[in-house]
Amino acid sequence: MKVEIHETPDAIGAHLADRIVAGIRAANAGDRAYVLGCPGGRSPLPVYRALESRLAKEPVDCSQLIVVMMDEYLSADDAGGFAPPSASAHYSCRGFGEREIVGRINRGLPDEFRIPHQNFWMPDIAAPEDYDARIVAAGGIDLFLLASGAGDGHIAFNPPGSSRESGTRIVALAEQTRRDNLATFPEFTDISEVPSHGVTIGIGSIAEQSKAVAMIVWGEGKRHAFYRLTAAGAYDASWPATIAVECRNAELLADAAAAGQWGAR
Template identity: 50%
Template sequence: MTAPLTTFPTDAALGDRLAAEIADGVEAAARENRRYVLGCPGGRSPRTTYRALARLVRERDLDLSHVVIAMMDEYVLPDGSGAYVDVDHEAHNSCHRFAREEIAGPLGIPDARVWFPDPAAPHLYDKRLEEAGGVDLFILATGASDGHIAFNPPGSPLDSGTRIVELPDTTRRDNMGTFPDFASLDEVPSHGVTVGVGTIRRVSHRVRMVVTGAHKRAAVRRLLVDAYDPQWPASVVTACEDGRIYADEAAAGK
């Protein structure tokens, strides 16, 4: 079934709406005395959401002691060693650094409650998320050129789990926009560990696909389908429980 599309006048308005939805969920989980797991991508699309959420946490004086941030991916070495590219997590393209500086840091969430898939045992991430009770809300974003989600490349099956993948050049070129300090395609790592398309589908209670900017107009059209298309992995939003597409007017073409 096609995921409902909600259009917002600006990416900031989108961020405000989604941040409020997350904050409401955090408060509900606190009342129910349970953990709240927020699935987060790195990159440009969710930045307004993260900033708005940090502001709401201050305004509402929210207690986040029960909140876990579940990240989606990270670059790994191509040699099969099961090691991250940046072991110190300080590189400009480090998803660990992004999570610390742009998500967990502003929210005051310690490293122990920021989860990443382990490239030495990727499949255990699926188990960890399932044992946590699933992901209360998973924020997703789509690659502009090939529909990759996290590092899942075109051709990823709907039942794929967390694993190490080789990144196609289309994804690596998109990553140059996400991390503008890359001087050339040769500098972009060729492999990554990624949460699976099937993982997202299985463990998420809510999914919000965030699409912003005129350069993503074609991506919005590829998302408005009634079934999962493995050639556009971000279309998993159609197969998820409570999956919705949030786009700004620039991306929606209005």
């Protein structure tokens, strides 16, 4: 896996925004969709902010851009099943995607260049396995932005111990994943408020359906994640984010704070 060290999170964001815009332009020239895999949370925010700034200054037709979200929280419902939160909930992955990804990209674009509603994809909790087939039918994911949990290496909501071959499914969230998300969503005041389940794209889905991946780690709190990712030679189920090393055209982009002494080599 190629490793790039950037001075700041904003530098990572600018680098990846340029790459994504170039990919959208190339896809448009070939009259095809550009499929972008997107996590929620803090790690990719510099990318989404940079895309907003870049496209506001130089609009590009994003009407064929497909945003593929990774996961969503679920809570038990009265019928004994699960239900996602309202998009207005502070922790909703759908709400995050609508505001921080589609909303930012569309904000500075003319109407005819904007991402249409139907090009914002979320896994369906009624048939999560259908998500993988839908992605395959779209030609796969051109670039999947990835992030690693700081405490347990979860990727999307895949907990430690997840099978290398796992597909999109409903999972119980690991306790450490839920604790990590107390920092991601500071409006949670206690772990009891963090949902216990989620629907998530699978480990195998990420590896098999991505043409390229960019793992983003920044901040001193991600230094151990950086170490685990750079030390991995293959998928290690004890740190699920290591699936990145088995993906096609994989890159790890870190800032100086996350890379620590590695970046001084």
